[in-house]
Amino acid sequence: MRIPNLIDGRITNPIGDKWLDVYAPASGHVYASLAESDSEDVEAAVVAAEKAFPGWSNTTIAERSAILMKIAAAIESNLDLLAEAESKDNGKPITLAMKVDIPRAAENFRFFAHAITQFSSESHESIGLQTINYTLRQSVGIVGCISPWNLPLYLFTWKIAPALAAGNCVIAKPSEITPVTANILGKLCLEAGLPKGVLNIINGSGAYAGQAIISHPKIKAISFTGGTKTGAQIAATAAPLFKKLSLELGGKNPNIIFADCDYDKMLKTTLRSSFSNQGQICLCGSRIFVERSIYNQFKTDLVKAVKSLKVGNPSDSSTDIGALVSLAHKDKVKSYIDLASQEGGAVLCGGESVSVPDLERGYYLSPCVIEVKSNSCRLNQEEIFGPVVTLMPFDSEEEALNLANEVPYGLSASIWTNHLKRSMRMSEKLQSGIVWVNTWMQRDLRTPFGGMKDSGVGREGGLEALRFFTEAKNICINYSE
Ligand code: NAP
Numbered sequence: 001m002r003i004p005n006l007i008d009g010r011i012t013n014p015i016g017d018k019w020l021d022v023y024a025p026a027s028g029h030v031y032a033s034l035a036e037s038d039s040e041d042v043e044a045a046v047v048a049a050e051k052a053f054p055g056w057s058n059t060t061i062a063e064r065s066a067i068l069m070k071i072a073a074a075i076e077s078n079l080d081l082l083a084e085a086e087s088k089d090n091g092k093p094i095t096l097a098m099k100v101d102i103p104r105a106a107e108n109f110r111f112f113a114h115a116i117t118q119f120s121s122e123s124h125e126s127i128g129l130q131t132i133n134y135t136l137r138q139s140v141g142i143v144g145c146i147s148p149w150n151l152p153l154y155l156f157t158w159k160i161a162p163a164l165a166a167g168n169c170v171i172a173k174p175s176e177i178t179p180v181t182a183n184i185l186g187k188l189c190l191e192a193g194l195p196k197g198v199l200n201i202i203n204g205s206g207a208y209a210g211q212a213i214i215s216h217p218k219i220k221a222i223s224f225t226g227g228t229k230t231g232a233q234i235a236a237t238a239a240p241l242f243k244k245l246s247l248e249l250g251g252k253n254p255n256i257i258f259a260d261c262d263y264d265k266m267l268k269t270t271l272r273s274s275f276s277n278q279g280q281i282c283l284c285g286s287r288i289f290v291e292r293s294i295y296n297q298f299k300t301d302l303v304k305a306v307k308s309l310k311v312g313n314p315s316d317s318s319t320d321i322g323a324l325v326s327l328a329h330k331d332k333v334k335s336y337i338d339l340a341s342q343e344g345g346a347v348l349c350g351g352e353s354v355s356v357p358d359l360e361r362g363y364y365l366s367p368c369v370i371e372v373k374s375n376s377c378r379l380n381q382e383e384i385f386g387p388v389v390t391l392m393p394f395d396s397e398e399e400a401l402n403l404a405n406e407v408p409y410g411l412s413a414s415i416w417t418n419h420l421k422r423s424m425r426m427s428e429k430l431q432s433g434i435v436w437v438n439t440w441m442q443r444d445l446r447t448p449f450g451g452m453k454d455s456g457v458g459r460e461g462g463l464e465a466l467r468f469f470t471e472a473k474n475i476c477i478n479y480s481e
Contacts, residue, residue: 001032003179005041005203006186008048009196015040020176020205025091025323026314028361034179037204039212042171045200046218049142049169052197057139057167061116068113068165070192071185075106075157078188082153082181087314089180090152091323091363092277094315101154105185108157111445112465116165119466130480137470139167140244143221144213146206146234149175149325150280150385156182159223160199162465171200171219173210175226177326179203206230214238221469224248225282228383228409228454235457246458246468248282248450250383251411253432254404255285255440256394259294261416262438267298271305273414273440275367278324279387283412283434283441287380288391289403295393299371302391303349306367311354323363324386330363333386336379337368343377345370351388375403383409397422405431410452414440433459 003022005012014035022032035041056064075082082105083097092101123134145159156174163170174182186201202209206226214222214237221244224234228249238245255273257266273285290298314322324330330353337351350368367387372379379390394400404413412434415426427435433451436442443449449461458468 003032003034003183003203005035005037005045006183006199006201007041007045008051008200009190011187012041012044014038014204015044022089022177022179023326024088025325026088026356026362027359028327028363031088032180034176035203037202037209037212039208039216041202041204042209042212042216045171045202046142046216048197048200049171050218052195053139053141053169056169056195056198059167064165064167065113065117067193068109068116068161071189071194072106072109072113074188074192075102075109075185078184079103082184084315085180085184086153086178087322089178090149091314091325093319093322095317095319096277096322101151105153105157105181107445108154108161112161112165115162115462115466119166119463121472129478131476131478133474133476136473136475137467138473140221140469140471141168142219143168143170143223143469144216144219145170145172146210146213146222146224146226147172147174148226149178150277150282152178153181153185155225156185158460159225162460163223163469164194164199166466166469168221168469169198169200171202171213171216173202173204173206173213176203176205211237215241217241220244222246223460223468231456244468246450246460247456248460249411249454249456250385250409251282251284251451251455252287252381252383252407252409253283253285253412253414254430255288255414256400256404256416256426257288257290257294257298258415258417258419258422259291260418262418263294265438266416267301267305269440270302271309274389275306275309275321275387276441278321278365279367279389280325280385281441285412285414285440286384286389287375287403287407288389289394289400290391291400292393292395295391299348299391303369306349306369309367311364311366312356313359321364321367321387324365325363327363329386330365333365333384333388336382336384336386337370337388339378340370340372343379344373345377345379345390348391375406381407397426401426401429405429408454411455412436412451
């Protein structure tokens with residue numbers, strides 16, 4: 001299978017005719033070739049987007065909204081195809097792709113199809129001066145959307161749906177590791193009536209294709225989701241070009257468990273928040289802090305529950321834990337597990353390579369729980385982004401708060417308690433963009449989404465995304481004689 005680019009409404013091979021291998025994580029085999037694009041391909045996409053922009057930015061809200069709704073419907077009617085492709089490309093269990101990734105991709109389009117109809121700007125009357133100011137919210141122009149491999153279509157659409165709703169033309173790049181569903185989506189968008197040149201999909205590596213998007217002077221805004229190190233590199237390139245930037249980066253999220261919580265609900269959710277998608281979700285709660293009075297009980301129960309998770313073929317509906325996304329990533333995750341003994345930690349379960357019958361070269365790792373001695377160890381300070389969680393006890397609310405905040409990251413946090421005032425005090429003081437109380441990853445798309453500290457800059461979601469993908473222009477009219 002070949003995965004070319006989508007430029008100006010046409011499926012296009014890369015100008016340099018170079019191709020990259022795409023691996024299926026479940027089997028470890030190459031199963032597709034991906035266009036390895038460079039600045040020439042990005043230039044062609046920019047030319048197409050420039051041509052399309054006047055028309056697209058002047059479509060009525062109703063027309064734009066209707067096209068986005070058609071794309072949402074097309075994603076839904078191709079649920080099986082897209083879910084199978086996502087599972088094969090990423091290694092995630094097919095059940096997860098069917099229940100979460102693909103439905104959410106459709107929901108992203110449907111949400112922004114509605115949201116744009118409710119997007120409004122302000123006016124300010126200066127009483128006594130016979131002046132009125134109003135704000136125009138205009139499309140930015142050509143925008144770049146760059147997304148990672150962990151939730152490929154989910155995050156790709158999270159960016160392009162609001163960008164398109166706001167009347168921009170998009171140059172988008174999925175991760176070279178998981179490009180397949182974006183390629184299918186490109187075709188569905190054209191079939192749904194999205195005019196040519198409005199969405200251009202450039203494939204290839206971050207270093208060439210990605211960097212060419214970031215540094216192109218005509219691409220005026222960049223929405224990026226990925227690692228913190230890459231985010232810093234992108235910011236360094238984009239800043240002197242004065243681009244608008246939205247950076248959604250890594251996390252090292254605390255999961256804080258008090259003795260007074262609803263224990264069964266907490267345990268069930270903690271299993272998900274630790275290991276869903278092989279722990280490869282930026283919002284996973286990878287540092288678990290537990291009030292000392294229930295620490296031993298929790299440790300026993302969590303380890304027992306983790307041992308019952310089935311690691312296996314992602315396309316098997318009984319699989320809980322599929323394959324990690326790549327061999328390089330599996331090696332990175334394994335290197336952290338190996339660090340445990342050096343840092344005085346104890347591996348309580350998992351962390352071993354798993355051989356799945358008929359898929360012996362796949363990238364499987366058993367889910368791992370590590371008890372650590374201190375929050376300052378690398379296992380607790382660095383993002384591992386795999387099926388690994390650490391455990392530590394705490395004695396007081398204040399100590400839990402300090403442990404939670406003592407990291408460079410600030411994306412999300414969970415608190416488990418039935419003490420209302422404590423949950424509100426903690427929520428106020430936690431340094432993170434999202435706080436869940438007695439739940440995890442419950443997302444209402446109207447809410448602002450993003451991180452503090454090294455987890456990012458800016459907010460997406462709801463009207464925040466539409467604000468990001470528009471320029472605010474102030475018009476001041478004096479109507480005195
Ligand atoms: P990554 O290596 O930073 O890559 C993300 C995207 O950026 C990919 O499309 C990548 O392309 C591209 N890229 C890499 N270098 C680039 C450059 N110099 N210029 C432009 N683009 C470049 O991240 P990842 O490993 O795919 O994803 C995992 C990370 O994403 C984790 O840190 C995770 O926490 C974070 N994440 C954050 C959120 C959030 O909402 N905050 C959500 C999901 C994931 P290639 O893949 O082709 O190199």
